[in-house]
Amino acid sequence: xxxxxxxxxxxxxxxxxxxxxxxxxxxxxxxxxxxxxxxxxxxxxxxxxxxxxxxxxxxxxxxxxxxxxxxxxxxxxxxxxxxxx
Numbered sequence: 001x002x003x004x005x006x007x008x009x010x011x012x013x014x015x016x017x018x019x020x021x022x023x024x025x026x027x028x029x030x031x032x033x034x035x036x037x038x039x040x041x042x043x044x045x046x047x048x049x050x051x052x053x054x055x056x057x058x059x060x061x062x063x064x065x066x067x068x069x070x071x072x073x074x075x076x077x078x079x080x081x082x083x084x085x
Contacts, residue, residue, distance in 0.1 A: 015044050024060040036050075
């Protein structure tokens with residue numbers, strides 16, 4: 001049985017979940033990232049200079065960099081799925 005993270009129609013979902021866990025990325029910055037990069041995965045995988053060019057301040061860039069090192073999108077999606085969401 002496929003998990004949320006593995007299904008084609010939800011391929012970006014783990015990255016949505018991971019980005020939603022970044023303290024300095026609220027709804028406005030999340031929308032900004034999606035507008036600039038197209039997908040949550042592309043936004044998460046962008047470089048720090050690209051985030052700055054997209055309009056994020058240094059605190060948000062630092063938070064995103066740290067989250068990319070410490071948060072596993074697939075693991076976060078599996079936890080959500082196990083919780084029944």
